Every structure is written in structure tokens, then in C-alpha cells.
Amino acid sequence: MDARKTDRIATVIFWAIGILALGILAFIVIEIFVRGLMTAINPSFFAGKPEALQPGGGIGPMIVSTIYLAFLTMLIALPISIGAAIYMSEFAHEGRFTRFIRFCLDSLGTVPSIVFAIFGMTLFLFYLDWRTCLLAGALTMALLNLPVLLRSTEEALRLVPVTYREASMSLGASRWTTVRKVVMPTAMPGIITGTILPLGRIMGESAVVIFTVGVFVRSIPLSPFDPAAPLAGYIWYVQSEAIVPDYRTIVNGGAAVLLILLFLINFGARRLSAYYSKRKSLGG
Amino acid sequence: MSRERYIKMLLMACASLSFLAILLIFLFIFKESLPAITRVGIPNLFSTAWNPDKGQFGMLSFLVGTLLTTLGGLLLGAPLGVGTAVFLDQVAPPRMANAIRRGVELLAGIPSVVIGWFGLIILVPFIARVTNSAGYGIAAASVVLAVMVLPTITALSAETLRSLPIELKEASVAMGATRWQTIRKVLLPAGREGILVAVILGMGRAIGETMAVQMVVGNSSQLTLNPFQPTGTLTSNLVTNMGEAVGNFRSALFAQALVLLILSMILIVSIRLVTRSKER
Amino acid sequence: MEDNGDGHKMQVNNLTMYYGDFKALDDVSLDFASRHITALIGPSGCGKSTLVRCLNRMNDLIDGSKVEGEISLDGENILGPGYDVISLRRRVGMVFQRPNPFPKSIYENVAYGPRLVGIKNKEKLDSIVEDSLKRAALWDEVKKILDRSGQSLSGGQQQRLCIARVIAVQPEVILFDEPCSAIDPISTQKIEDLMAELKKNFTMVIVTHNMQQAARVSDYTAFMLVEEQGQPGRIVEFGDTNTMFTNPSDKRTENYITGRFG
Numbered sequence A: 001m002d003a004r005k006t007d008r009i010a011t012v013i014f015w016a017i018g019i020l021a022l023g024i025l026a027f028i029v030i031e032i033f034v035r036g037l038m039t040a041i042n043p044s045f046f047a048g049k050p051e052a053l054q055p056g057g058g059i060g061p062m063i064v065s066t067i068y069l070a071f072l073t074m075l076i077a078l079p080i081s082i083g084a085a086i087y088m089s090e091f092a093h094e095g096r097f098t099r100f101i102r103f104c105l106d107s108l109g110t111v112p113s114i115v116f117a118i119f120g121m122t123l124f125l126f127y128l129d130w131r132t133c134l135l136a137g138a139l140t141m142a143l144l145n146l147p148v149l150l151r152s153t154e155e156a157l158r159l160v161p162v163t164y165r166e167a168s169m170s171l172g173a174s175r176w177t178t179v180r181k182v183v184m185p186t187a188m189p190g191i192i193t194g195t196i197l198p199l200g201r202i203m204g205e206s207a208v209v210i211f212t213v214g215v216f217v218r219s220i221p222l223s224p225f226d227p228a229a230p231l232a233g234y235i236w237y238v239q240s241e242a243i244v245p246d247y248r249t250i251v252n253g254g255a256a257v258l259l260i261l262l263f264l265i266n267f268g269a270r271r272l273s274a275y276y277s278k279r280k281s282l283g284g
Numbered sequence B: 001m002s003r004e005r006y007i008k009m010l011l012m013a014c015a016s017l018s019f020l021a022i023l024l025i026f027l028f029i030f031k032e033s034l035p036a037i038t039r040v041g042i043p044n045l046f047s048t049a050w051n052p053d054k055g056q057f058g059m060l061s062f063l064v065g066t067l068l069t070t071l072g073g074l075l076l077g078a079p080l081g082v083g084t085a086v087f088l089d090q091v092a093p094p095r096m097a098n099a100i101r102r103g104v105e106l107l108a109g110i111p112s113v114v115i116g117w118f119g120l121i122i123l124v125p126f127i128a129r130v131t132n133s134a135g136y137g138i139a140a141a142s143v144v145l146a147v148m149v150l151p152t153i154t155a156l157s158a159e160t161l162r163s164l165p166i167e168l169k170e171a172s173v174a175m176g177a178t179r180w181q182t183i184r185k186v187l188l189p190a191g192r193e194g195i196l197v198a199v200i201l202g203m204g205r206a207i208g209e210t211m212a213v214q215m216v217v218g219n220s221s222q223l224t225l226n227p228f229q230p231t232g233t234l235t236s237n238l239v240t241n242m243g244e245a246v247g248n249f250r251s252a253l254f255a256q257a258l259v260l261l262i263l264s265m266i267l268i269v270s271i272r273l274v275t276r277s278k279e280r
Numbered sequence C: 001m002e003d004n005g006d007g008h009k010m011q012v013n014n015l016t017m018y019y020g021d022f023k024a025l026d027d028v029s030l031d032f033a034s035r036h037i038t039a040l041i042g043p044s045g046c047g048k049s050t051l052v053r054c055l056n057r058m059n060d061l062i063d064g065s066k067v068e069g070e071i072s073l074d075g076e077n078i079l080g081p082g083y084d085v086i087s088l089r090r091r092v093g094m095v096f097q098r099p100n101p102f103p104k105s106i107y108e109n110v111a112y113g114p115r116l117v118g119i120k121n122k123e124k125l126d127s128i129v130e131d132s133l134k135r136a137a138l139w140d141e142v143k144k145i146l147d148r149s150g151q152s153l154s155g156g157q158q159q160r161l162c163i164a165r166v167i168a169v170q171p172e173v174i175l176f177d178e179p180c181s182a183i184d185p186i187s188t189q190k191i192e193d194l195m196a197e198l199k200k201n202f203t204m205v206i207v208t209h210n211m212q213q214a215a216r217v218s219d220y221t222a223f224m225l226v227e228e229q230g231q232p233g234r235i236v237e238f239g240d241t242n243t244m245f246t247n248p249s250d251k252r253t254e255n256y257i258t259g260r261f262g
Helices: A002-040 A060-091 A096-110 A113-127 A134-158 A162-170 A175-204 A207-212 A231-241 A247-281 B002-040 B060-091 B094-109 B112-131 B138-162 B166-174 B179-190 B192-208 B211-216 B234-242 B247-279 C048-055 C085-091 C106-116 C122-135 C155-167 C185-198 C211-217 C241-246 C251-261
Strands: C008-019 C022-033 C037-041 C065-073 C092-095 C173-177 C203-207 C220-226 C233-240
Touching (some): A002 B060, A002 B094, A002 B138, A002 B179, A060 A096, A060 A134, A060 A175, A060 A231, A060 A247, A060 B002, A096 B247, A113 B247, A134 A175, A134 A207, A134 B002, A162 A175, A175 A247, A175 B094, A231 A247, A231 B112, A231 B211, B002 B247, B060 B094, B060 B138, B060 B179, B060 B192, B094 B138, B112 B211, B138 B192, B138 B211, B192 B247, B211 B234, B234 B247, C008 C048, C022 C048, C022 C203, C022 C220, C037 C211, C048 C065, C048 C092, C048 C173, C048 C233, C085 C092, C106 C122, C122 C155, C155 C185, C185 C211, C203 C211, C211 C241, C220 C241, C220 C251, C233 C241
Parallel strands (some): C022 C233, C037 C203, C037 C220, C092 C173
Antiparallel strands (some): C008 C022, C220 C233
16 A cells, blocks of 8 residues: 555655664764774873974863863853742742743853854953953853753752642741752752753863963963863864874864763763662652 | 842842843944944945955855855754654654664764864865865855754754654554654644744754854855855854954954844744744 | 630631632631631532631742731731731641652651751750651651651651641641541541640641541531632531531531531
8 A cells, every 4th residue: 555655665764864863973973083082092192281383292281171161160150040040940920020031041042152252252351351261261151051051950940849849838938948948959960960961062162262261271271360272172273273293183182082071971961860860769 | 038038139130140141242242343334334244245355344155155054954954853853753662762862962962173073074075076176165064064953953853742742643543544644644743833943943053053164164255156165154254263353354253243143033033933823 | 615715726807819810718707716626628629728728828829819808816917918927837837738748858857847947956856856756646657767768658657747847846726738638548547646636735727528537526617618610719607516517507518518428
């Protein structure tokens, strides 16, 4: 029958699509690893100092910059997004204000990262006369990730059963006390899991760091006001300037390191959420 | 009680920060682009002539580049994304579905530069060989964009499908429809709005995507419809030039950023329109 | 039933309540005798829960709710402007229909209330927790597992934990909103026995759709009704429980009661 035949063809096509999707991922990862894995796991590479002109440079300070920046960004972004999420979920009534804020958040979420980058550059480097530094990048990145963090925190808060809040308030606790002592502790696992993926985004972001943090440093940045060179930006810089003779090796190696870093984060996030849901089902 | 009031205000301030942020961004970009708008003039800004040294700052070729690469990325990425979502939700056995879900998540996490680099060392030479050209251009950028929007479109479409009531499928199957018939005639139409939103959001990502595109599109100011010739997009132009630009040049670049902002706003509004009309 | 000499602990006078535009209660007046149990009975949707939730102003939490009339606790109108709602809820505690212990240990669940009022001393907390759990007839079952999660207990135990939690705050009134509807019969029996004990120290109001329970447990009963769907709830009859069940004055009360006993 014609319908059955079409169904069979469709099934084949869908399988092909599914395999293609996986295949694309596999292809990219394999190609990068084939070219860069050996370099990536070489200690003189991932812990070594970079070279501006000579071959053989490493990416030690870049890795530190990446982690430092991610940490700083979260330090700024988390309290704000958690505070805002608590307001939206626990204190505000759904109305014009909350709808307006959600609109602002959605808008913030669609602004291209390059626009954030030049905004950050203009504000911090030109108006405030800073030099390219971690803090400028962290502040800009915090804005960039605000919508994502706020949404995941709000999700986690909403999953807390209403009846806990009722019980707490009926015992004479104020809203804030209820949030602090009952809602937040219950929602914390979800909130934490929700911050892991943005962490990955922050580490992979290049446009913002190029314009606000820096693309090359010789030594490990120490203070938030030091210039730094997060890995994603450095890779772009090396491949676009192509000054050092072994730039391909460096880029391949750097890309592999980035992939490893991000896979670890992804894996860690999954483990964390599995751990928390296991604890929950045991009545913890 | 006043402590509670104080805390509530503090929290509200946090929420209001999002308004402050978007406002600031708009104001800054607008202010910085004013010199170009007033001194260089809109006709100049929207021409195809891009010669910064001679004071010509026409962004039209870049605008076209953005639109064409976005279109190309969606043409490739949307069917693939929706198809993957359908496969995940309706066709794949549980373990395969899980593997694909994880795979798409991983794909989403791959940084722009890495995909761009992959495009540069593998895709571009391949295109160059096959089409006897330089390899850079809209085609390369479209493929790269398709890879980048795939996770977004897949994830959102899959979620839309998952949230459809099971009764829909059951009703169709009970009437003797094949799986493909059910998908085509019942599920996809029912999920139309959510899938549309997924595609629009994918479009937003494509428009704003910077690094990967910049690495493969060729960074030329030439307006071309030939997918295998180097050209430029708004985002790639910004990355290439913003570092050193001064004066009117810089301001003209901000004007391009302003156009990008406006394009994103249009997307947000269209998403709101699509979802609101369904609620009627 | 003799009055314990304390008179009426709480009084409701001409209470009308709205959820937005919907009138849920109309001109309700009722007294709650000190250290006695008053039951609210009536068919589903007649407003019993709504009424009881007004007594500790839990309805304030619902957007668009509005109250008219007066509710007094020890003579003071709790609906008055500037009345301290937080302290009201400490004096008037509530046990909910579904047991809702916090995802904390048994100890922490009971200690939650005392901590709220600033009690930090470990010994004091220990003694309050033990005392409350004893009075909720749960101590023997949990005294060795105080660190375990409150949610790991059975349904009936969880509800007694919630009762202990309320007792720990040392309220004057305890409201029970259909406390046994989600509990097995044996635990229900335990809780009913518990209530008879608690009566000695607390004024209690119990909402129930189980008439045998109301007849067994309460000293006074109020019967509520809505005329038809969409109408507000009203009090049909209120009085001494024995009288109500053996010789009700209102025909509608009689119909309801005999319908069930029948």
C-alpha cells in the first residue's frame, strides 16, 4: 500500500537524519581531537607559557584566565540572578511589572554577543578608562548570562511545592524567612545544576573576551584588574594573526583543550543532577 | 517588618537590573552611532560602497550577507533540527534517543571558535576543491550556522512535541494511520507554534553568530549572491574592524551594531506575536 | 457541655469573603469556645476550608482575596489594619489536609517554629522537640531517628509530625483542615484520640467531611451549605454536637446528617 511504503521511506529518512546529527558531532570532535589531542595533553603545552613570535608556545596562562574569568563572572552574576529570580517567583505578583521584566530579559537574551562585547568595550575601556581586564569581561559576561541564569533559577524555585511555603507561613514565618529557610535550601540543587551549563558557555565565549579582557598575556593574571587571555579568545587571535610558525598546532591543541574542558563540565552537570535526584527519591 | 520591606526592594532592584541593562545597551549603541548617522548620513550608511579610507561606510553588502547566511543556515539547519526532534520523539528507540539527546547537548556546548576553526580547516578546503573557488563565502557560513542552530531548534522542537497530549497520537493511531501519517497530519500541525518559535530563536542565533561566521565567510565587503565567493556579514565586519576603528569609521560600525540590535528586537516581537495569537 | 470559664476564644462576626469577584462566604457568624473542639461540616465546596483559612489569615496569600466583617481573637479584631499577622499565625496554628513536613530532619521540622522566635539554646530546643512529639503521640516511634528526614515517615506519622510542629510553637488555637482525609484509618484513630488529649490545652477547630468523626470528636458543630453552584457558603446551623446529631433544628441539617448515616 502506498501509505505503508511512504511510511517506510519516511522512517529511513528519519533514521538518516538522526544519524547525521550524531555524525556531525562525531565528525567535528574526532577531527579536532585527531589534530590536537596530542598537543593538548602535553604538559609543556597546557601548562607552558605562550610565545608571541617563536614556535613552541603553551597556553598555561590562558587556561588560568578562562577559569578565573568564569569564576569572577559567576561571583557577579549569581547573586543578582538569584535575587531577581527570588523576587519574580516569591514576592512579585504576576502583572505588568513581571511581564515587562520578562520582556527585558528575553530581549537581553537575543542581543548578539558581539554587541555585548562592544558595549562592554565602550563602557569599561573608553568611558571608565580601564584597560582590558578580567573584571571588565566578567561584568559584561554577567550581563550576557543573566537571562539564562535567571530562568534556570526560577525553574528551580517553581519546583518547590507550594505546600512547603504554606506550612512555613502558617507557623508564623515571614515571606523572606520562608524563602531563606525552606524554599532556597530545597531549590538549591536545581539552582546549582542550572549554573553548570552557563559555566560552559562562559568558557567558550570569544567575542566578549577579545574586546574586554585581552588576547595575549605572558604570565598568569593575578588581580581582576589584570589583563588576561581566556582560551577561546586566544585561539581566535592565534588563527587570525597567524604570526607564529606553529599556529596551527597551537590552535588545534587549544581547541582540543577547550573541548575537553567543556565535555568535563557537561559530564559533571549530568552527574550532579543525577546525584541530586537520587537523593531526593530516597527522601533526603 | 521593615527589614522585610528593605529586602523586597533589594530583590526588586536585582530584577530591574535587566531593564537597566537592555536600556543601557540601546542607549550606548545608539549614542555611539549618532555621529555616523548625522555626519555620514543614512544614504551613505545603507549603500553598498564600503571604503572606510574614503569615508564610504555602506553596510548594505554586510546586511545582505547576514540575511543570506541566516537564510542558508536555516534552510539547512531547520529541517535537520525539526527532523532530529521528530526522530527523537517518535522514531528512535529509547537508548538511541538518549544518545542523540546527549549528542545534541554536547554539540550545543562546542564553542563558536572551535566550530569556526573546524570550518576553516576542513569545510573551506572541501568547498574550494569541489567548486574550484576560494572556499570562503555564504555556503561555508551557512553550513557552519546550520551546525550552530541545530541544537537550539532540535531542543525546542523536541520539547514542543513532548508536551503534546498523548491523546492526539492515540486517536490517530487508533484510526489505522501509519506513523508518518500521524506525524505529518497530526503531530507536526499541532506543534506548529512551538516549532515556529524554535526556528525563530534559531534565526536569532544565526543572525547574532559572530566568530564561526567570521572565520569562514571571507571578510570581504563585496556584495555577492554567489555562495562561493568571499563576502561579509554585519557581525563578521564588526569583529574584523572594531579593534582599530576610530572616528566616523567607528561610529559607522556602531550603526551596524544598531541594525543588529533592531533585527533582534524584531525577532522578539515576532515571537510574542506568534505565541499570543495562539492563546486567543 | 460546660464552658471552661474562658468564654469564646475566637469569634466570627458577619464575615463575607471574596476571591476576586467570586463571593465565597456570605455573612458567616460563629463562635469558637475556648478549649473545646468545634467541627465544621458540610458537603464539598461549601466553604469550610475557606472559613478556617480566614481564621489565621492564610487567605491573604491568595491574590485578589478580600474580607469583610470581623474576626476576633481574645476580643481583638484580627482583620483590623495594622494587626500583626505573623504573630497571629503563631497563636493560631494550622494542620493541613495533606501532611507537608519540610524536607528536613524530624528534629528540624519540629524545631523550625521555636527557632523562628529566636530560641537557640540546644537544651531548650531538645526539650521543646521532645515535649511536642510526646504530645503528638509520636515520640516513642521516632525518638531514635530524630535525624532522619521527616518525609521518610508514613502518612499517618507525617501528619502527627505536622501536629507536633504546630504544637512546638505553643499556639492557643489549632485549626485542622480535613486532617485525616489523606490518612489511613488506623492513623486516623490515633489522631482522633490525640485531639481529645489536646483539647485540654488548646482551642481547636476541625474541618471534616467525615460525620462520624465530627460526632465522635467535637463538642460543637457548625453545618455549612451553598444553595447552588456559584453561590457563597453560609452557616445553616450551629450548636452543641450531641443536639445537632440527634435533634437538628434545620431540615437541611437533618437531610445532610441522615443522608450519611442512613
